[in-house]
Amino acid sequence: MDLLDIIGPVMIGPSSSHTAGAVRLGRVGRLVLGEEPRKAKIFLHGSFKETYRGHGTDRAIIAGLLGFDTSDPRIRESLKIAKERGLNYEFLLIDLPEAHPNTAYMELWGETSIARVTGSSIGGGAVLITDINGYPVNISAKYPTIIVPHNDQPGAVAKVTSVLAWHGINIARMSVARQKKGAEALMVIETDQPVDDETFKEIKRLPGITGGFTIPPL
Amino acid sequence: MYLESVEQLIKIAKENGQTLGRMALILEAKDREVPEEHLLNIMRERLQVMRAAVTEGLQGNRSVGGLVGGQALKYQAWYNSGKSLASGVFGKAITYALAVSEANASMGLIVAAPTAGSAGVIPGVLLSIMEEYEIPEEKVIEGLYAAGAVGLVIAFKASLSGAQGGCQAECGSAAAMAAVAATELLGGSPEQAAHAGAIALKGMLGLVCDPVAGLVEVPCVKRNVSAAVQALAAVDLALAGITSAIPLDEVIGAMGEIGRELPISLKETAQGGLAATPTGKALAQKIFGRKEEKNGENN
Numbered sequence: 001m002d003l004l005d006i007i008g009p010v011m012i013g014p015s016s017s018h019t020a021g022a023v024r025l026g027r028v029g030r031l032v033l034g035e036e037p038r039k040a041k042i043f044l045h046g047s048f049k050e051t052y053r054g055h056g057t058d059r060a061i062i063a064g065l066l067g068f069d070t071s072d073p074r075i076r077e078s079l080k081i082a083k084e085r086g087l088n089y090e091f092l093l094i095d096l097p098e099a100h101p102n103t104a105y106m107e108l109w110g111e112t113s114i115a116r117v118t119g120s121s122i123g124g125g126a127v128l129i130t131d132i133n134g135y136p137v138n139i140s141a142k143y144p145t146i147i148v149p150h151n152d153q154p155g156a157v158a159k160v161t162s163v164l165a166w167h168g169i170n171i172a173r174m175s176v177a178r179q180k181k182g183a184e185a186l187m188v189i190e191t192d193q194p195v196d197d198e199t200f201k202e203i204k205r206l207p208g209i210t211g212g213f214t215i216p217p218l
Numbered sequence: 219m220y221l222e223s224v225e226q227l228i229k230i231a232k233e234n235g236q237t238l239g240r241m242a243l244i245l246e247a248k249d250r251e252v253p254e255e256h257l258l259n260i261m262r263e264r265l266q267v268m269r270a271a272v273t274e275g276l277q278g279n280r281s282v283g284g285l286v287g288g289q290a291l292k293y294q295a296w297y298n299s300g301k302s303l304a305s306g307v308f309g310k311a312i313t314y315a316l317a318v319s320e321a322n323a324s325m326g327l328i329v330a331a332p333t334a335g336s337a338g339v340i341p342g343v344l345l346s347i348m349e350e351y352e353i354p355e356e357k358v359i360e361g362l363y364a365a366g367a368v369g370l371v372i373a374f375k376a377s378l379s380g381a382q383g384g385c386q387a388e389c390g391s392a393a394a395m396a397a398v399a400a401t402e403l404l405g406g407s408p409e410q411a412a413h414a415g416a417i418a419l420k421g422m423l424g425l426v427c428d429p430v431a432g433l434v435e436v437p438c439v440k441r442n443v444s445a446a447v448q449a450l451a452a453v454d455l456a457l458a459g460i461t462s463a464i465p466l467d468e469v470i471g472a473m474g475e476i477g478r479e480l481p482i483s484l485k486e487t488a489q490g491g492l493a494a495t496p497t498g499k500a501l502a503q504k505i506f507g508r509k510e511e512k513n514g515e516n517n
Contacts (some may be wrong), residue, residue: 001373003242003246003363006331006366006369006370006373007363007366010264011334013328013337014434015324015334015434039292047432049431050488053505054283054506055434056282056325075325136425213284
């Protein structure tokens with residue numbers, strides 16, 4: 001806990017977990033998609049499912065998908081703004097076994113890509129992203145985070161971490177997830193220093209690396 | 219900043235001849251390796267958001283769930299009529315606490331202090347004292363650091379979350395934090411400030427979190443008023459030289475213990491207390507009985 005999180009954050013009400021945290025979940029969804037979302041199916045689980053209208057959780061997630069911050073007054077009007085910007089959304093109710101009570105699963109479509117993200121709002125506005133495009137992950141979005149899909153072969157992780165080391169970027173946490181041996185895998189690296197565009201481009205050019213995106217601290 | 223107890227902060231503050239608020243600011247700046255001015259500016263902005271939230275709450279907007287809205291406006295008119303029972307700081311604190319809580323419930327911009335659901339307490343207490351006693355802004359900003367430091371200790375020893383500790387952890391904590399800060403603003407010593415915090419929190423012990431329909435509306439908005447008034451009464455007692463038999467750190471410990479023992483139905487699950495009353499359930503049904511919403515094609 002941090003003193004400035006106790007007298008803070010500055011946020012649009014009414015609930016840090018159901019509003020501020022929900023905005024952050026939407027923002028992660030937008031970052032994973034990497035472009036303007038055109039269509040979104042948002043599945044709400046648990047307390048999100050029961051109370052989303054009264055807490056403005058729907059407006060909050062859409063606001064995040066539109067790229068708004070937790071203190072942006074446009075959160076209130078986000079459903080209307082979504083319409084103006086051509087984002088078609090739908091909220092559906094779901095039961096996810098063993099998921100945190102405040103969990104959302106998002107299916108997102110842009111002009112060129114599709115993304116699937118599951119995340120929970122775990123209290124006080126903090127979030128935990130648990131699944132990206134079918135890969136189990138564990139992302140707090142408190143640190144600069146890079147997410148790097150790669151071919152599951154020896155040396156892929158070492159190449160990425162040595163680029164980071166070369167640029168003086170310290171790794172706070174890292175994990176690797178894969179769906180099956182030898183296929184595509186996903187590297188998630190949370191760092192102490194932000195990974196600048198040039199360094200990230202260098203990583204994406206490495207052999208065996210098939211893409212990637214970054215999530216700044218939200 | 220890492221702080222284990224309020225007693226520890228009092229000791230350091232006294233050794234350095236500082237108020238709790240100023241000391242907390244100094245320690246926080248040292249810990250973050252930033253100038254104090256930088257932290258003063260951050261908190262100045264938050265104080266401005268608190269003021270703006272009062273103004274917004276006095277617009278009388280309805281809440282998202284539709285259960286609250288317009289109460290701050292109504293009370294302000296009563297207070298301004300000169301007929302209200304609460305005068306001076308007390309009446310203003312009631313008005314402001316209502317206003318900020320209603321702003322929060324209607325998706326207004328607020329400072330979570332310590333939470334969104336208890337966001338009205340600290341502005342209610344501090345802004346009313348600031349205006350009525352013409353306290354300089356910088357002192358109030360330091361007061362917010364005193365409040366934040368007490369909140370840190372509560373987070374460490376107990377909890378600031380209704381889901382973990384009930385309303386005592388949210389509005390109770392806010393009352394204790396506000397009381398400590400306000401006592402210093404009015405010239406009380408660090409010890410008097412801690413007594414005020416202890417007295418305020420003792421008055422809120424055991425308070426459950428039982429929001430109707432799970433929304434931050436009923437009873438949250440009016441509980442912010444209860445907590446603000448509780449805090450002011452505690453400040454007045456402490457300034458009169460009345461002490462708390464149980465020190466603040468131990469009251470905080472007791473709050474944490476009580477929170478753990480509270481049944482889950484009374485910790486923000488909307489399953490017990492007021493949420494489970496016939497009227498509470500009927501309101502929930504009315505709010506959530508509406509149709510699904512979507513704006514696009516389902517394809």
